[in-house]
Amino acid sequence: MTRFARVYIALEEAGAPYEAVPVDFGAQAQRSPEYLAINPKGRVPALVTESGTLTETPGLLLFVAQRFSQAELAPLSGPFALAQVQEFNSYLCSTVHVAHAHGRRGARWVDDAAAIGPRIALAGYHKCDLSHTIRRFFIHFEFARCLGQACR
DSSP states (O other): OOHHHHHHHHHHHOOOOOOOOOOOOOTTTSSSHHHHOOOOTOOOOOOEEEEEEEEEEHHHHHHHHTTTTGGGGSTOOOOOHHHHHHHHHIIIIIIIIIHHHHOOOOHHHOOOOHHHHHHHHHHHHHHHHHHHHHHHHHHHHHHHTTTOOTTT
16 A cells, blocks of 8 residues: 555545546656656656646645545644644644555665664554654544634
């Protein structure tokens, strides 16, 4: 499962029409001229919209939340609460995903095979710590939403 999963879930929750197109990483399809025409970064996710193509998860999630606002996926009327959601989405992409990737694909960052084991162990430690942060965010956000504070 890639970072597209978050966008896929948002699209499903919003009831948005979309077509998911698999990208075969094993065949390096993300490096093909066809895919690079969609996303020159050669990464996923990419969302082709009526206004153009978006390629980073926080931007895609915000787009889906705003474009399909009736689904109430984000507190769009509250600038601070929306910033908190964006802060959390950025944290997931820049910290949680990176820790996960280091644990599963250590060879992408380390050439020395002897260094991969410690990197995987460190990623496991960070994932444990990160899970507590994620849990705290959801508890805080859900509590604030129940009180009606997240939409102010």
